[in-house]
Amino acid sequence: MASYVLRKTIRRLPGVVIKAVPKPHPEITEGFQARQKTGEICRERGYQSCLIVTDQTLFSLxxxxxxxESLEENGIKAAVFHDIHSEPTVGIVEAGEAAALACGADCVIALGGGSVLDASKMIVSGLRFHHLKAKSLMHKFLYVPHKSLPMISVPSTAGTGAEITVGAVIKKSDEGAKGSTVIVGLNIVHVILDSELTVNAPAGVTAACGIDALSHGLEGVVASVHVPDADMKESMECVRLVLEHLPIVLKTPDCEASRLAMSRAALYGGNAINEQLAGYVHAFAHAIGAQYHIPHGAAIALSLLPVMRYQKEACLSRLAELAVYCGLAEEQAAPETAADNLMDALDSLIQTCDFPDRGAFIPQEDYPLLIKRITDDSINYSAPVVFSRAEISALLDEINGRKENGDVHGD
Ligand SMILES: [Fe+2]
Incomplete structure (x- = not known):
C-alpha cells in the first residue's frame, strides 16, 4: 500500500526528468538505397573520417x-567495425571506441538494428571519456560534456526507434545483466531511412517490430506528460501509419512506399519514447519477455490490448482523439464509441500479425516476481494510471489466459 501511494505521488517525476534531457533533432533522408547519400551528407558536414558500426549479419550481406563507396567517392576515409551482436557488452563498446580512435573518426555511422544503434550511442559517448572503462559510464544517466561525437543512424529494422532515442541498453559483461543508460548530450545528426534494408525482413520480424513501434506511439499519446502539439502529432501519426501500412507490408513485403512509412512510424515512435516515455504495456512486456524469453515485439503484442482496455477510462479523450485522427471515428462520435473503435482496430491488427498462441504460459508461482518487476519498472514511465498489485495480477491473468491473436480463453 505504501509503495502504491508513493508511486502515485511521484508518477509525474519521470516526465519532468525526461523533459530536462536534450533530445537529438536529426535531419532525415529517406528512400530506396538512401544510404548512397551518406558520403554527400558527411562531406556537407565537413567530416573527414567515418567509422561504420554494424553487425556480422549485415556485414556478410x-x-x-x-x-x-559513397564516403570514398566524396573523399572521406571509411573504416568498418562489424563485431556487434544481439546483446552488446561494454567490452564490444570499448573495442568499437578503439576502432574509432584508430581511424581518427570524426563521425560514427550506425548501420543496424537496436543493438548496433545502442552500442554506437555508447561508442560516440565513450569516446569523450576514452581514458575510462565503458563499464564506469553505465549509470542511469550519462552526461557527455560538449556533446558526443556525431552519429548518423541507418536503422535496418522499423520498430525500436533506437535510431533517435537517447537511451542505450548494454550488458555490463557476457554473463551480466543489461543496463539502460540515458545519454545527456547524444549527438545524432542525421537519420537515413533506407527501405532496401527492411524490404527483405521476414514476416515475423516485420510484425513484431511494427507492433513495437505502434506501442511507442500509443503509449506516448496516453502518457501523463504534457508535450507540444508537434510531438503529440508525431505520436498519433506513428499509430496511424502502423495501422495503415503494417497489414500492407505483411501482405506485400516488397511495397517500398509502405516499408518507408513503417520506418517513419518507428522514428516517430522513437520520438514518443524520448518525449513522452512509455507505460504499462512496456512494463508488462519487459517482465514477461525477460522471464519467458519472448521477443520484445511479441511480448508487447501480448500485453497491449489488456493494458490499453483496462486504462481506457483514464485516457478516454486522448484515445477518442486518436481514433478520429486515424479515421476510425467521426469527430462527433461519443468518446466511448471512438475509443472502442480504436481498440477493435488494434485487436484486428494484432490478429493479422499471427503471433503464436502461447496458451497459459505464466505459472501462478511466478506472479509475485512479475508483479514486483512490473511495479518497479513502471516507476520509470509516464502511464496515465497507477496499477495496484491486485490490478497487475488481474491483468496477468488476462494475458495468461488469452491467445496472442486477441481471444480470451473461456470467452
Ligand atoms: Fe518497445
Missing part, C-alpha cells in the same frame, strides 16, 4: 559497401 555487404549492406555497408554502398556506404563505404
Amino acid at each position: 555487404k549492406f555497408h559497401e554502398i556506404i563505404v
Whole structure:
C-alpha cells in the first residue's frame, strides 16, 4: 500500500526528468538505397573520417559497401567495425571506441538494428571519456560534456526507434545483466531511412517490430506528460501509419512506399519514447519477455490490448482523439464509441500479425516476481494510471489466459 501511494505521488517525476534531457533533432533522408547519400551528407558536414558500426549479419550481406563507396567517392576515409551482436557488452563498446580512435573518426555511422544503434550511442559517448572503462559510464544517466561525437543512424529494422532515442541498453559483461543508460548530450545528426534494408525482413520480424513501434506511439499519446502539439502529432501519426501500412507490408513485403512509412512510424515512435516515455504495456512486456524469453515485439503484442482496455477510462479523450485522427471515428462520435473503435482496430491488427498462441504460459508461482518487476519498472514511465498489485495480477491473468491473436480463453 505504501509503495502504491508513493508511486502515485511521484508518477509525474519521470516526465519532468525526461523533459530536462536534450533530445537529438536529426535531419532525415529517406528512400530506396538512401544510404548512397551518406558520403554527400558527411562531406556537407565537413567530416573527414567515418567509422561504420554494424553487425556480422549485415556485414556478410555487404549492406555497408554502398556506404563505404559513397564516403570514398566524396573523399572521406571509411573504416568498418562489424563485431556487434544481439546483446552488446561494454567490452564490444570499448573495442568499437578503439576502432574509432584508430581511424581518427570524426563521425560514427550506425548501420543496424537496436543493438548496433545502442552500442554506437555508447561508442560516440565513450569516446569523450576514452581514458575510462565503458563499464564506469553505465549509470542511469550519462552526461557527455560538449556533446558526443556525431552519429548518423541507418536503422535496418522499423520498430525500436533506437535510431533517435537517447537511451542505450548494454550488458555490463557476457554473463551480466543489461543496463539502460540515458545519454545527456547524444549527438545524432542525421537519420537515413533506407527501405532496401527492411524490404527483405521476414514476416515475423516485420510484425513484431511494427507492433513495437505502434506501442511507442500509443503509449506516448496516453502518457501523463504534457508535450507540444508537434510531438503529440508525431505520436498519433506513428499509430496511424502502423495501422495503415503494417497489414500492407505483411501482405506485400516488397511495397517500398509502405516499408518507408513503417520506418517513419518507428522514428516517430522513437520520438514518443524520448518525449513522452512509455507505460504499462512496456512494463508488462519487459517482465514477461525477460522471464519467458519472448521477443520484445511479441511480448508487447501480448500485453497491449489488456493494458490499453483496462486504462481506457483514464485516457478516454486522448484515445477518442486518436481514433478520429486515424479515421476510425467521426469527430462527433461519443468518446466511448471512438475509443472502442480504436481498440477493435488494434485487436484486428494484432490478429493479422499471427503471433503464436502461447496458451497459459505464466505459472501462478511466478506472479509475485512479475508483479514486483512490473511495479518497479513502471516507476520509470509516464502511464496515465497507477496499477495496484491486485490490478497487475488481474491483468496477468488476462494475458495468461488469452491467445496472442486477441481471444480470451473461456470467452
Ligand atoms: Fe518497445
